[in-house]
Amino acid sequence: MQMGMKEIRLREMEQYVFDHDTVSMEELSGHFDISMNTVRSDVAQLVKKGTIRKIYGGVCSNQKNGLIPFDERKTKNALFKETIGRVAAGLVKDGDIIYIDSGTTTMYMIDYMESLRGVTILTHSLNVIMRAIPCPNLNVICLPGTLERATNSVISLDSVRILEQYNIGKAFMASSGVTVNGTITNSSPLEFEIKKAAIHSSSKSYLVMDSTKFGKSALMSYAHLKDMDKVISDENMPPEFLKLCSQMGVGTLLGKVNEKSNISNEF
Numbered sequence: 001m002q003m004g005m006k007e008i009r010l011r012e013m014e015q016y017v018f019d020h021d022t023v024s025m026e027e028l029s030g031h032f033d034i035s036m037n038t039v040r041s042d043v044a045q046l047v048k049k050g051t052i053r054k055i056y057g058g059v060c061s062n063q064k065n066g067l068i069p070f071d072e073r074k075t076k077n078a079l080f081k082e083t084i085g086r087v088a089a090g091l092v093k094d095g096d097i098i099y100i101d102s103g104t105t106t107m108y109m110i111d112y113m114e115s116l117r118g119v120t121i122l123t124h125s126l127n128v129i130m131r132a133i134p135c136p137n138l139n140v141i142c143l144p145g146t147l148e149r150a151t152n153s154v155i156s157l158d159s160v161r162i163l164e165q166y167n168i169g170k171a172f173m174a175s176s177g178v179t180v181n182g183t184i185t186n187s188s189p190l191e192f193e194i195k196k197a198a199i200h201s202s203s204k205s206y207l208v209m210d211s212t213k214f215g216k217s218a219l220m221s222y223a224h225l226k227d228m229d230k231v232i233s234d235e236n237m238p239p240e241f242l243k244l245c246s247q248m249g250v251g252t253l254l255g256k257v258n259e260k261s262n263i264s265n266e267f
Helices: 005-020 025-032 036-049 070-075 078-089 106-112 126-132 157-163 189-200 239-247
Strands: 022-024 052-055 058-061 097-100 119-123 138-142 146-148 153-155 168-173 183-186 202-208 220-224 230-234 251-255
Touching: 005 022, 005 025, 005 036, 005 058, 022 025, 025 036, 025 058, 036 052, 036 058, 078 106, 078 202, 078 230, 078 251, 097 106, 106 126, 106 168, 119 126, 126 138, 153 189, 157 189, 168 189, 183 189, 189 202, 189 220, 239 251
Parallel strands: 097 119, 097 168, 119 138, 168 202, 202 230, 230 251
Antiparallel strands: 022 058, 052 058, 146 153, 183 220
8 A cells, every 4th residue: 555645754754853863843844844733743643653752842763762872972983072172172272261061072172271271161061070170270160050961961040140150251062963054953952051151151152063963953953153253173074064164254173183092081
C-alpha cells in the first residue's frame, strides 16, 4: 500500500528530529512549510509512537536522549577544540574582565592563560572553574546556581542579574550549532538567558566553536553571527561559513592543529 502525504511527512519529520537531536516547533513549521497546528498534531503522533519526546520549546529524539552528555562531547574533536582554546586565549590581555561560557571548547582557554596578570573571569562552567584553581593569576567569579549535569555548569536566573552588574570586556561564547543562515543555537533552555545576558553585558563577543558545528541547529537560538566581533575556530571550517562571515563583516581566526598538543580532559 502506497504511503499518503501525511505518512511521508511524519517519516521525514521523525528523521529530521533524529538528525538534529533537538528541534523547535517553529523550525519544524518552517522546514516542512506547515502550520503550527499541523506541527502540533504531527508531533503528538510521533510522541505517541515513542520515537521523540516533547521538551521545553520543542522536541528531541528519544534515540539519543537529547543533549549528548558532557563527558562524551568533550572527547569528540578534542584536538581541534584544544587548538581553538589556544587561539581564543590569545585575545585575552592583562587586566581584562571576561566571560567564558560553558562548553567543551571554551574550557581549553584556561590552559593558555598562565602568563596573564590581573584577569577576571566570570563563568558558570565547572570545568573552567576547576581548571583555573591552579592559576593564582586568574581571578574567578563563579556565577551561582543549580548543577546542570548535561552541560557541567551551574544555572540560575540570578546569574543574569549578576552579569548585568559587570562591565565585561570580552565574552567567549559556546554553541551547539550555527545554521547556514548564521543563527547561533544551543541545546540547553536553562542556559538561554545567561548566554543572552553575557553578550548584552560585553563590549565584544567572540564565538568559540569547532568546524563541525556549522550547518547544525539546536533547540534555541540565542544570537546571530552578526552579533559577534569574531569567530574563533579550526582550519577545517568550510568555505561556505567563511563566506557567510565575510558577508556579515565578522572576522575569523582559524587555528592550525598541532598534532603534538598535550590535551587534558580532566577538570
